[in-house]
Amino acid sequence: MKLFKDKERKLDNVNEQFLDQTLKSAESLNVFFGSYVKGKTNEDELEDVIKSESECDRLKEDYIKVLYSEKRALPFLVEDRYKIVNLIDTVNDKIEFIARFLGTNPFDIYEDTAEPFGQLNDLALESVKELINCAILLDTSFDQAYEKTFKIEEIKRTARKLKFSLIEQLFKKTDNDLKVYIASKLVTYLYEIVSFVEEISDFLRGLIIKYPRR
Numbered sequence: 001m002k003l004f005k006d007k008e009r010k011l012d013n014v015n016e017q018f019l020d021q022t023l024k025s026a027e028s029l030n031v032f033f034g035s036y037v038k039g040k041t042n043e044d045e046l047e048d049v050i051k052s053e054s055e056c057d058r059l060k061e062d063y064i065k066v067l068y069s070e071k072r073a074l075p076f077l078v079e080d081r082y083k084i085v086n087l088i089d090t091v092n093d094k095i096e097f098i099a100r101f102l103g104t105n106p107f108d109i110y111e112d113t114a115e116p117f118g119q120l121n122d123l124a125l126e127s128v129k130e131l132i133n134c135a136i137l138l139d140t141s142f143d144q145a146y147e148k149t150f151k152i153e154e155i156k157r158t159a160r161k162l163k164f165s166l167i168e169q170l171f172k173k174t175d176n177d178l179k180v181y182i183a184s185k186l187v188t189y190l191y192e193i194v195s196f197v198e199e200i201s202d203f204l205r206g207l208i209i210k211y212p213r214r
Contacts, residue, residue, distance in 0.1 A: 018059040025052040026128035029095045033121045049099035056092040087200045098189045107179040123159045127197040142208045149201040159194040
């Protein structure tokens, strides 16, 4: 029994580290993008995002190794645990992609879009925070995790409205087609984080419905 509990703690510990590092990735992107919104970018902040994503990859592989070696996946099947960690890791990939894309952007932000860009940036971080909270609650309270999925839906609705408002604003610009294009892609990529997080929360909600309540 003690050996089983030791293995259980090991899996939980790696999972906790992975989720914590995912949140740090999102926070690093928020800081880096926030600097861009304020008119100044920092190469060190970009490196923080890249390093954080790399650490998440390492922790994901550790988690999968422990998951399959110990075969301890309650209250879910091992295959569902595997899918959860890979879906969340895809969020890290999207975070790193935006950071690298922004790092190649030669244009300053349009001043009149700085505020909505900042709001969308914060919504992306908020969605990841709620996803991490939901993933943690899966192991302690299905009811609370279930409620988190609806909170993520609300964030997506707000972000979607902001996305189209920003794109409409950008498409009225006529000074530089390339600058408008890159800015619109940044809008899309930021929103994709929120949208994908919501897809993950839908999957988690399905698991909560599928398995016995706890």
